[in-house]
Amino acid sequence: MSRLVVVSNRTADLRKPAAGGLAVALGESLQQRGGVWFGWSGKILEDVDGQPAPEGKVNFQRAGKVTLATVDLGRADYDAYYAGYSNDVLWPVFHYRLDLANFDTRFAAGYRRVNQLFARKLLPMLKPDDLIWVHDYHLIPLAAELRALGCTNRIGFFLHVPMPPPLIMAAIPEHEWLMRSLFAFDVVGFQSRADLLHFSHYVESEAGAEVLGDGRFRAYGRTTHAGAFPIGMDVDDFLRLAEAKEGREMFERMRDEYSRRQLLLGVDRLDYSKGLPQRIHAFRELLAQYPENRNRATLIQIASPSREDVEAYGDIRRQMDSLCGAINGDYGELDWMPIRYIHRNIARKRLPGLYRASRVALVTPLRDGMNLVAKEFIAAQDPADPGMLVLSRFAGAAEQLKDALLVNPYDTQGTAQAIQRALTMPLEERRNRHANLLRSIREQNIHWWTRSFLDALAGAQK
Structure with missing residues (x-):
């Protein structure tokens, strides 16, 4: 050889x-x-x-x-x-x-x-x-x-x-x-x-x-x-990470803390290709058009630091700070903040638990080569009660993951509608879609x- x-x-x-x-x-x-x-x-x-x-x-x-x-x-x-x-x-x-x-x-x-x-x-x-x-x-x-x-x-x-x-x-x-x-x-x-x-x-x-x-x-x-x-990705290796101590503890902590909430999740580098401002606008549209999500749905957006010495990255950080602050100011309650925006790295060993605790993952780049976060989210789900993936049609993963809810991240209203559909999707449909998605990522791992x-x-x- x-x-x-x-x-x-x-x-x-x-x-x-x-x-x-x-x-x-x-x-x-x-x-x-x-x-x-x-x-x-x-x-x-x-x-x-x-x-x-x-x-x-x-x-x-x-x-x-x-x-x-x-x-x-x-x-x-x-x-x-x-x-x-x-x-x-x-x-x-x-x-x-x-x-x-x-x-x-x-x-x-x-x-x-x-x-x-x-x-x-x-x-x-x-x-x-x-x-x-x-x-x-x-x-x-x-x-x-x-x-x-x-x-x-x-x-x-x-x-x-x-x-x-x-x-x-x-x-x-x-x-x-x-x-x-x-x-x-x-x-x-x-x-x-x-x-x-x-x-x-x-x-x-x-x-x-x-x-x-x-x-x-x-x-x-x-x-x-x-x-x-x-x-x-290596599905079995990621599942082992989910069952490890840190993964289980993260899942249990998030499940208990958000027992009264619907948890949405975004995990990205802070990069202009990831469509983060567009995602935040879509979440605001969700709260505006579907008021039943107020005081009920929380978006955790992790945006890891990336090339912060480059002007374009400084611009998007300031934009995200402003957008998230405005939504929290306009919609937040004493016991509920619509968005938890985290601008730092989260240890990989904790991510599987965070994925599993989330009802919806938002993977909505404006353009991406593949995006493995989408596949990691699928791998981490409980097949008996899986969360739903909202995925940009402009991510490379969209060619394989047809059973995700595919969106155009430039379409704010359409993305908000897809998020609402994900939050209200019946269990049987979620199970069927997840089974197909999991089969796909196992076959081409x-x-x-x-x-x-x-x-x-x-x-x-x-």
């Missing part, structure tokens, strides 16, 4: 309990096959006396059969590659927010420079039959840089965020270079069929790609296989995702 080499912007420490499904899945595959996990260390080397920091050395650690290899970045490289191009260009454009993109040409140069650095540092670690799996928008040019250094290994790429339509993608000044770079990979994976369709439309219209069938496209002198590989992608990569035609 070939070794696996995983490359991502950041690595996970496999010597510690994994915090999320992706680390579990990749760690499991790496331990089975042996291999390397390579990425940025998270450390920034500061300039000294006005001179750029020297190129960081590779740091090695062992975790069973896996080598964890990380490299430090200088301040200028971090600012251009990560804060600049990755998060000020690719993130907003891939989430359809052209108005928030900053097309500074220095960012593109730094982005390419760091991908070249990663290629140079990674190449000496490779063995001829290694399978290389590159993750996400930070590293789109990496395969092309490795090919330029003579690497002939099979290299796959998975995009965890949405793939935008051709006209939005074309707003990036370097769009042709980015898409050409994707053809240096043997397999390119997307979260949804919609993302795959956007890729197909771009390469056909902009690059004149030849469609060879079976997901294969030929353009820029190379052939790549593209497919939809929706990422999943995190292990299916890893296996299906690596099988496609191993079998890709050269």
Whole structure:
């Protein structure tokens, strides 16, 4: 069996309990096959006396059969590659927010420079039959840089965020270079069929790609296989977390505290892609149009801090503070606050209990690659009396989770109507919908995702 080499912007420490499904899945595959996990260390080397920091050395650690290899970045490289191009260009454009993109040409140069650095540092670690799996928008040019250094290994790429339509993608000044770079990979994976369709439309219209069938496209002198590989979760592992001490205690505490209430829940990063202000407006509409929910329904909105040094994130935090305060001021009673807004991280081990205690989960992003919160909520429910998922049609998960209540988060009234339907849905319908949703996330779980992608990569035609 070939070794696996995983490359991502950041690595996970496999010597510690994994915090999320992706680390579990990749760690499991790496331990089975042996291999390397390579990425940025998270450390920034500061300039000294006005001179750029020297190129960081590779740091090695062992975790069973896996080598964890990380490299430090200088301040200028971090600012251009990560804060600049990755998060000020690719993130907003891939989430359809052209108005928030900053097309500074220095960012593109730094982005390419760091991908070249990663290629140079990674190449000496490779063995001829290694399978290389590159993750996400930070590293789109990496395969092309490795090919330029003579690497002939099979290299796959998975995009965890949405793939935008051709006209939005074309707003990036370097769009042709980015898409050409994707053809240096043997397999390119997307979260949804919609993302795959956007890729197909771009390469056909902009690059004149030849469609060879079976997901294969030929353009820029190379052939790549593209497919939809929706990422999943480990349902059984999450259920074990729900039955652990912290999960049970959280469920019991929330059940007792909200015994007289209907509990709604949102769990998100504080990010403009998550549709948080739109969600709060929909909850206000729920209270206005369905007054029986006043003094009865409570929304707990967890919004974890995210990139708070970026102006757009400061704006949305101020907006959320204002909206939540206004609703609590207008509708709150001495013994009831409509919204409990929490702007901090909640320990993952407590989330299953919080999910299970909630009657409705609101997962309403304006655009999302997948959104695993939706799947975690389903996994945590009591099948005998399950809560209901209200899900944005613009989340990648919507393609799989058809039995959720799908909404357009821009439609405030329609979203409020869906929340009301979720709150009043008969038990038998909730059970039937939950059974179908649970079956879906079990069939295409995190292990299916890893296996299906690596099988496609191993079998890709050269």
